[in-house]
Amino acid sequence: MKVTYDWLKDFVEIRLSPQALAEKLTMAGLEVTSLEYRGGEVVFEIEITANRQDLLSVAGIAREVAAITARPLKSLKHLHPRVLSSQAEQPVRVKIENKKDCPLYTAKVIKDIKVGPSPDWLRKRLERLGCRSVNNIVDITNYCLFTWGEPLHAFDLDKLKDNMLEVRRAKKNEKLATLDGLSRTLSPDILVIADSRKPIAIAGIMGGKDTEVTEETNNILLEAAVFDPIIVRHGRQALGLQTDSSYRFERGVDFETAEAASWQAVEWIRTLAKGKCVSAKKSVGLTKKKNKPIDLSASRVHRLLHIPVRASRIKSTLHRLGFTVKRGSKDKLRVLVPAFRPDVQLEIDLIEEIARIEGFQKIPQTLPRVALKPFENRVRDLISLTKNIMIGLGLNEVITYSLIDKNLLDCIGLSQEQQAIEILNPLSKEQEILRPTLLASLAQCVAFNLNQKQEYVPIFEVAQVFLNHPEGPKEEWRLGLALCGSRSFVLEEGFVKDPVDFLYFKGILGALCGKMGMAELQFMGSAIPSSLDIHAGKERIGLMMMLERKVLEKLGIKNKNVFLLELSLEKLFSLASLERRFAPLPKYPGITRDISFLLKETISLRELLDALLAQGQPLLNRIKIVDFYKGRQIPSGYKGLTISCLYRSQERTLTETEISPVHELLCSMLTDRFAAKIR
Structure with a gap:
């Protein structure tokens, strides 16, 4: 926000130098980012936070200056010029399609204006703020x-069809030539001002070329309105068009200021353009809710700030800021918050206002009195361990938005399973629900990386999801994984590409369970197509899935398989044990024997390995799969396996005589119990 030093002096008597005033404004929370001289005037550029829309005007800044310097603020009351004729002589019909989109709309008809150059004082003031002078009306x-x-807009009345205005949503593919000379294609997400034929302005953003005020204009319609900030933001984003008007409407415009400023404009038009106001039409939709009174305790102000401030001083400070203050019971003050300060809702907000004006530098420095007692946060430690394990396995961490598009769940086929929490006032369609799963965002992230020409996408995310339970919303920590593409590495035989599949997930989960000291997880069939449920014992703790071809097409992914996995970390952590028991290193060497065999594809490897390990006790120390093969040499319905059996004793070096009977038992079990064919 830019404002000139002399312009501020129209509202408040300032006895400080520009440099001293800039320092005081900055200390009060209105950071002056630059101070420069233009045409003999000092221009401040002030950084305004998003919750202080009342400071997007010279009058708003002047109110702060008056409070900071304890100087009286000159009256901000607006003029209300007399309407010279009845509305019947120049009827203007105003129709609002949806009162929520436009809670207030005023239209004033001004006739017999003389359009021409602005006087020097007006032109120079605008130019010092970087605004180009057009003509006296604009x-x-x-x-x-x-x-x-308050953004205002003037239409050439004689160019309106049927003397009527309608505030409505644009129709699909409607066209409008805006004041910047561009033809814009509109959509139903955009609010427009239209006459009986077509749109003539984009509400809250920019007017149309066909109804602009030119030197030939004799009669105008002056618009002052309050538009819904969300729909103005949607329109600005859709069109990529930001203006001074949209910047203010997006942050909210005060009802009282809107109408009063339009009357002030009528008076200036009468003075500078000889116009006569012959009609004033006002259409009110939804009235703005008044802020509730707030009880402020003077003793609490002192207790929190440690600044000796009397109740009388608190009252005068708040009064200069535009608040109405009345005496309450004991040391309490009843404060009525003005409509232009919706950011003030609680007593602590008022105390912050006192601290700003008194000066944060006056608050004495004190050391915290709270005794900090460090404690172990098991969930945090396990989350950190999980992330380190994933990174160690070669995955890259991503951080996605908590708000997602509801259609994204439908896209990956999870909409029936996940009960999402919808946002009442989403900023965009892409942010309409709180994510009930990480899989949707990860799938979108994979698609983005593939579009950036990444051949291999191994990513993970540890974050919270939001579930809609009958007893209320619930947050839950989850681990999400996504794999796509082929790993590339070099072996002795040359350069190799290994496409990822479900077995990669199995290896990742095996490493995760091993590091967390828990038994391996099991995989079972799922009701969701192309997916498996992940179980720890009898409890389902996650899901592993491969995206179907139709889903990949919706995401714009071609000729790739995408694998997704999601685990409930809360359930996983309940089974984890970080305690470690160490065994001494073996004193005696072990003996390894391999077995190659054919096994039916329907037989579970986990069941087979567990049975062999139990049969070979106490000499069999470990079994490891060293080769897995399916090809032309293997009969249909079979898979080729080679396992390595390690025999070892903690008491002596084993001999061939001791090992052979045990090894033969294992081979017999393979053939008799599992119908394997030894090769």
């Missing part, structure tokens, strides 16, 4: 915008 609307923070 300059007056811009002057009102900077003075009061």
Whole structure:
């Protein structure tokens, strides 16, 4: 926000130098980012936070200056010029399609204006703020915008069809030539002002070329309105068009200021353009809710700030900021919050206002009195361990948005299983629900990386999801994995590409369970197509899936398989044990024997290995799969396996005589119990 030193002096008597004033404003929370001289005037550029829309005007900044310097603020009351004729002589019909989109709309008809150059004082003031002078009518609307923070717009009345205005949503593919000379294609997400034929302006953003005020204009319709901030933001984002008007409407415009500023503009038009206001139409939709009174305790102000501030001083400070203060019971003050300060909702907000004006530097420095007792946070430690394990396995961590598009769940086929929490006022369609799963965002992330020409995408995310339970919303920590593409590495035989599949997930989960000191997880069939449920014992703790071809097409992924996995970390952590028991290193060497055999594809390897390990006790120390093969040499319905059996004793070196009977038992079990064919 830019404002000139002399312009501020129209509202408040300032006895500080520009440099001293800039310092005080910065210390009060209005950071002055630059101070420069233009045409003999000092121009401040002030950084305004998003919750202080009342500071997007010279009058708003002046109110702060008056409070900071303890100087009286000159009256901010607006003029209300007399309407010279009845509305019947120049009827203007205003129709609002949806009162929520436009809670307030005022239209004033001004006749017999003389359009021409603005006087020097007006032109120079606007130019010092970086606003180009157009003509006296347009300059007056811009002057009102900077003075009061209320965007106004003037239409050439004679170019309106049937003397009517309608505030409505644009129709699909409607066209509008805007004041910047571009033809824009509109959509139903955009609010427009239209006459009986077509749109003539984009509400809250920019007017149309066909109804602009030119030197030939004799009669105008002056618009002052309050538009829904969300729909203005949607329109600005859809069109990629940000203006001074949209910047203010997106942050909210005060009802009272909107109408009063339009009357002030009428008076300036009468003075500078000889216009006569012959009609004033006002259409009110949804009235703005008044802020509730707040009880402020003077003793609590002192207790929190440690600044000796009397109740009388608190009252005068808040009064200068625009609040109405009345005496309450004992040391309490009853404060009525003005409509232009929706950011003030609680007593602590008022105390912050006192601290700003008194000066944060006056708050004495004190050391915290709370005795900090460090404690072990098991969940945090396990989350950190999980991330380190994933990174150690070669995966890259991603961080996605908590808000996602509801259609994204439908896209990956999870909409029936996940009960999402919808946002009442989403900023965009892509942010309409809180994510109930990490898989949707990870699938989208894979698609993005593939579009950036990444051949191999191994990613993971550890984050919270939001579930809609009958007893209320619940947050749950989850681990999400996504794999796509082929790993590339070099072996002795040359360069190798290994496409990822479900077995990669099995290896990752095996490493995770091993590090967390828990038994391996089991995989079972799922009701969701192309997926497996992940179980720890009898409890389902996750899901592993491969995206179907139709889903990949919706995501724009071609000729790739995408594998997704999600685990409930809370359930996983309940089974984890970080305690470690160490055994001494073997004193005696072991003996390894391999077995190659054919096994039916329907037989579980886990069941087979567990049975062999139990049969070979106490001499059999470990079994490891060293080769897995399916090809032309293997009969249909079979798979080729080679396992390595390690025999070892903690008491002596084993001999061939001791090992052979045990090894033969294992081979017999393979053939008799599992119908394997020894090769």
